[in-house]
Amino acid sequence: MRSQMFTEIREVVKEGKGFTTLRFRFARNALPGQFVMVWLPDIDEIPMSLSYVEDFKGITVREVGVATRALSSLRVGDSIALRGPFGNHFEPSHGLNLIVSGGTGAASLMPVAEVVGDKRRVDVAIGARTRDEVIFENRARLSSSEVRVSTDDGTYGMKGTAVDLARIMMKEKRYDMILACGPEMMLRSLLELSKEYGISCQFSLERFMKCGVGLCGSCALDGKRVCADGPVFRREELESVSEFGKYKRDEAGLKVSL
Ligand SMILES: Cc1cc2nc3c(=O)[nH]c(=O)nc-3n(C[C@H](O)[C@H](O)[C@H](O)COP(=O)(O)OP(=O)(O)OC[C@H]3O[C@@H](n4cnc5c(N)ncnc54)[C@H](O)[C@@H]3O)c2cc1C
Ligand code: FES
Numbered sequence: 001m002r003s004q005m006f007t008e009i010r011e012v013v014k015e016g017k018g019f020t021t022l023r024f025r026f027a028r029n030a031l032p033g034q035f036v037m038v039w040l041p042d043i044d045e046i047p048m049s050l051s052y053v054e055d056f057k058g059i060t061v062r063e064v065g066v067a068t069r070a071l072s073s074l075r076v077g078d079s080i081a082l083r084g085p086f087g088n089h090f091e092p093s094h095g096l097n098l099i100v101s102g103g104t105g106a107a108s109l110m111p112v113a114e115v116v117g118d119k120r121r122v123d124v125a126i127g128a129r130t131r132d133e134v135i136f137e138n139r140a141r142l143s144s145s146e147v148r149v150s151t152d153d154g155t156y157g158m159k160g161t162a163v164d165l166a167r168i169m170m171k172e173k174r175y176d177m178i179l180a181c182g183p184e185m186m187l188r189s190l191l192e193l194s195k196e197y198g199i200s201c202q203f204s205l206e207r208f209m210k211c212g213v214g215l216c217g218s219c220a221l222d223g224k225r226v227c228a229d230g231p232v233f234r235r236e237e238l239e240s241v242s243e244f245g246k247y248k249r250d251e252a253g254l255k256v257s258l
Helices: 064-072 105-116 137-143 164-174 184-197 236-237
Strands: 005-016 018-024 035-040 045-052 056-062 079-086 098-103 120-130 146-151 175-179 198-204 230-235 247-249 255-257
Touching: 005 056, 018 064, 035 056, 035 064, 035 247, 045 064, 045 105, 056 064, 056 105, 064 247, 098 105, 098 164, 105 198, 120 137, 120 164, 137 146, 146 164, 164 184, 175 184, 184 198, 184 236, 198 236, 230 236
Parallel strands: 098 120, 098 175, 120 146, 175 198
Antiparallel strands: 005 018, 005 079, 018 056, 035 045, 035 079, 045 056, 198 230, 247 255
C-alpha cells in the first residue's frame, strides 16, 4: 500500500460556483483517471480524481458536504495528507477521441486531452447544470480541436445534457473512442448511445470508498472493486454489470437506487 504523504497547498483557484482547484507538489507518477485519498484530520478521508497529473498536481473539488467544504476552504500554505495515486487510467485511442464530461467529471478528464498531445485527436463535450458550473472550458480549448458546452437550463451553450450534445457531435464525426466521467445516469445513457454507434468507450465510475486499495469491499459493483479494478471501465465490462446506472451503496454498504 502506498504510504500517506503530507504536502503543502501552493495554489488555490476558484473555477466556478462551488468548484475549487488545489495545486500541490506530489512527486509520485500518476496517469489521467487515477485518484488519491485525501485525509483531513478529524473530518474524513475521501477520494478525489487528480485534475493535474504532472509533478505539480491538483484536485478539483465540488462542495457537497463536510469534507469537500473543508477542502474548498483551504488556503495556500495549508497542508493535506494524500495516499495514492490509485486505480487504473484512461487509455485514449490513437484515432479521434470524444471526451464527454458532466459536472466534476471534467476533473479526471482534462489530463487525458493533455496527454494525447495532438489537438486533432480530441474533441470535448462539457455538460453542466448551469452557466456558473461550467469548468475547464478554456483549458479544454488548449488541447482539443473542438469544444462544445451544454447546460441543463440553457444559460450557456446548447440547452440540454452532455449526452444530447455528444449525440449531435457523433452524428457529425466518426469517433474511435468515447472517454467519459459524470453522473452515473448520464453514463448509462452514453453507454446506450455508444452501442447504437458501435463506438468503444471508457467511463470513470464513482462508488463509496474507504480503503481505496481493494481491501474493504465498500466500492463493490457486481463483484468488481471500483477502486482497484477501476475506476475506469470499458464498454464490454459495463454491459455485464447489472448494478450500473441502477444502484449504488451508501457508507453502511446498503444498496440505494440511483
Ligand atoms: C474515484 C472517485 C473520484 C472522485 N473525484 C472527485 C473529484 O475530482 N471532485 C469532487 O468534487 N468529487 C470527487 N469524488 C466524489 C467525492 O469523493 C465526494 O463528493 C466526497 O467524498 C463527499 O464528501 P463530503 O464529506 O463533502 O460529503 P458527504 O455529505 O459525506 O457526502 C456527499 C455524497 O458524496 C459521496 N461520498 C461521500 N463520501 C464518499 C467516499 N468516501 N467515497 C465516495 N463517495 C463519497 C456520497 O454519494 C454522498 O452521498 C470522487 C469520488 C470517487 C469515488
Ligand atoms: S474502497 Fe475498499 S475495496 Fe474499494
